[in-house]
Amino acid sequence: MYKPYRYLALFGTLGLLWCGFTHAVEFKSPPISIEQYLEIVRQNNSLIKNASLDVQIAGANKEAQSLYRISPTVSYSRGPIQNQTPYTPYNIPASNSYSLSFTVEGWGKRSAREKLSQSQINASTTQLENTSNDTQTNALFTYINTLRLLLIVNSEKATLDKLATYPSAQKVTDAQKFLKTQIAKTEKDLHFASLNLLNYSGDALKTPPLPKGNLNIPMQTYRIEDLIDQAQNNRAEVLNLMAYIEVADKNIDLTMKNRNVDVYPYIGQMRTSQYQYSNGANYSLPAIGPLPAQTINTAGTTYTAQNQITAGITIPIPINNFLQNADIVRAANQKLQNEMQLRDLKVQIGVQVLQASLQYEGAKENLMNAQKAYEAELKKPSADSVAKIMNVRDTEEDLLNSKTNHLKALINLWRQSGNYSVPTL
Incomplete structure (x- = not known):
């Protein structure tokens, strides 16, 4: 509902600030889609590139570990002199x-080293995927926050354009001053938010980009049991920890094979x-x-x-191998520690999916209420057309905020359940 006192209380103060506060923020970069932005992030973010280098290091290490360690030695002597x-x-x-x-290495050592090295490649690859998913999700949320402010600015400018068609009157002038002040403030917030987009793109973007798209993502319905099962099998953290369990298992095998004597x-x-x-x-x-x-x-x-x-x-006589087993205990306990961590992680994932689902249901309900309020305001008859325009703008901003919260809650639910899709904006 339009409350005249809501604006009249602000018009006097804002009118004093209007002349020095309303210059527009200029964006020199063309708008980019979320797909384009995330591709820039994947190609240029240092965290992702460092994780990719770890995969290359693991691959090079496998080549070294797969070699036969014959260690030949040639000697020559002449004498006596x-x-x-x-x-x-x-x-x-x-x-x-x-x-x-x-x-001549002991039986099975080389093949055990090779298998361990391959498991380390797999672990580095899952770590790369985990790092990439986390980084892109943070970048995606930043993009959505920036897009929300852009849509609010567009809504405020559209409302200002509507008021420009009305005859000059004090109420129209006050409403225009208020909107111009709001636009200037929101544009500054938009510029600040767009700067955050540079945090994930390395040095690929020289100026803050503007997002493009909308927040009109349909509401989703899920079966919570399916989400939990999917999360406990597909979450990046689960896959990463399972890869390290495999590394620990191969390390046990290598530890045992290392007890075979070299001749x-x-x-x-x-x-x-x-x-x-x-x-x-x-x-x-x-x-x-x-x-x-x-x-x-x-x-x-x-x-x-x-x-x-x-x-x-x-031929060495491995007496110490019969007197101690500290190396075997250490390797076996490392695997056991990872397995216990995986057990607890799956429990935590179940809780996280439940919490994300509750948050999403709340966001859906808020979005439905905001949508109803906006549609009701559009249909509501009003003798004061200026007041109606301003009320519609208010409910539209509330709707944009609800759409933003709904989208972010949906993405959070996806991520918690092991779904790393990117919505189409």
């Missing part, structure tokens, strides 16, 4: 020694070239009795080239 000869004809040849050693085969070769032990020596024997003095010559000994090959294997 002496700086002096202890005595003549002392002679030790120098030899060249080569060896190759490597690791270390090796093979070596030592090559010694031909050498002579002595270059020859002369021994003089004095005359003894009837034997005359003699000189004995020895040519020394020549050794042919030598080639020696050795092979072997080193």
